[in-house]
Amino acid sequence: MINLTFDVSWKLPYSLCPSFPCPLRPVVLAESLYSSLHCSRYGNGPAPFSDIGKRAKDLLTKDYTYDHKFTFSVPSSTGMGLTATGVKRDQIFVGDISTLYKSGNTTVDVKVDTYSNVCTKVTLNDILPSTKAAFSFDIPDHKSGKLDVQYLHNHAAINSSIGLNPAPLLEVAAALGNKDLFIGGEIGFDTASASFTKHNGGIGFNKTDFSVALILMDKGQTLKASYIHTVNPLNGTEVAAEMTHRFSNYENSFTIGSSHTVDPCTTIKTRFSDNGKVAMLCQREWRPKSLITVSAEYDSKAVNAAPKLGLALALKP
Template sequence: MSNGPAPFADIGKRAKDLLNKDYNYDHKFVLSVPGSTPMGLTATGMQKGQIFLGDISAQYKSGRTIVDVKVDTYSNVSTKVTVHEVMPYAKAVLSFDVPDHKSGKLDVQYLHPRIAIDSSIGLNPSPVLNVAAAVGNKDVLLGGEVGFDTASASFTKYTAGISFNKPDLSASLMLMDKGQTLKASYVHSVDASHKTQVVAEMTHKLSTLENSFTMGSAHVLDRYNTVKTRFSDNGKVAMLCQREWRPKSLITFSAEYDTKKTEVAPKWGLALALKP
């Protein structure tokens, strides 16, 4: 299984994570309590402008089944039931929100040593169907994704992509937005220890011939501290400093400044994650 293809969603994921993961421009707090029983609890809070948003999540594990329940600030209840090995190489995920009775969705993931298939369908009278498939191995991945709206009998999306991965580099090329956008990304480890990585992502609009790009880096200072940077052609510059002050417990400071809008104050955020 380790040498089989990753899901289609993993194409370009390494570059996306380096450029976007953990950047946060609000005040965020996460407390996770695993517990000695199959039950675990997580509380999340975020100060977004003048609004405080929060939710409480609970997870219960029993054999091959995992049940996740989340209650947000507005008393909306989201439930996800995951069943592993419903058949060889496959797992199923049933999700729905309360009180939204049309939010139900069924996802099935099939990870075979030669092919990876992800499919989802809405559980309502006019569902949207999404199917993604990828073939290859841990080094080369080729795949595509199609979305179909049964209500309008039309395709909502079709995407294709290819990626090449090695421990010291990763490159991907994707055709998106129904064939209107071409996105390329590249990640390279500067040193043999993989402590310093650089990343570049470029997007080309085929219809308008517009180009955009983003560059970034990630540097592991030591076992506790990581620094990331990001530069975009739209003039935005961002920086992230993260410290793991105890195992799985992180404090992250993020900041972003728009060099083309000097009259606007820089954005910054602080996130604290506690996982005993």
């Protein structure tokens, strides 16, 4: 699949940053302009249930990698795109090649990995008003077929999924409200065992400069709260916090982080967790739409363990 983190960029007039030859790619500023982005994707309606708490989660986890990763994307004006990805974990190298073809309202995505698995996904947009459907399957796994349907309305966002096999897994998620305040839930039902695999609920409140989310997950056993705030939209400084409480053992955990745009082409992120792990990320757009990301993590409780280091390089002509 094409990594949108590497492919989506905004170009502002060069007069806004004349000292930098590259276009402004505001990783953090994009989050502070959430309202305009949200309206373009979902209109005035709520985002899907899976987007509750997404802003804080992205700041705390997105782009952090402790492997060696390489991504090469070749877009095409004819509707055909090609992406090659390689990841080295310890002494093991894995990779995949994916193609994306768009024609009208139809998108076909085919990915082949180093284990000869072929993943195919066909998406049909606007098959009905405000509705899209996606059919996916893997080869040689003949039980992997799945049908996903999404419906977006001014006051509701509904996602459903069903496995295409004799004992399918059914999943439904819904969110009600508007672009600023919405509440939702999701359930999963395994027809093979006639049991619920999940039932979660949450509420989200989003404004241009901050976002708050509260999610009851793990079948009601875990409560997660997250908050993200734009401190300075001019230089893209944001802070975020996430706290988790587990009712089963009364255990609490938290993670705090920050993101700062040093210049129009460089972003620095930091993260600290209550388990003693400290992480830092530096991402540089050294040419338009081509990124290099360096990540590091140190576990203060594992004094004999070496810090984790990661390097990700994304190229797009």
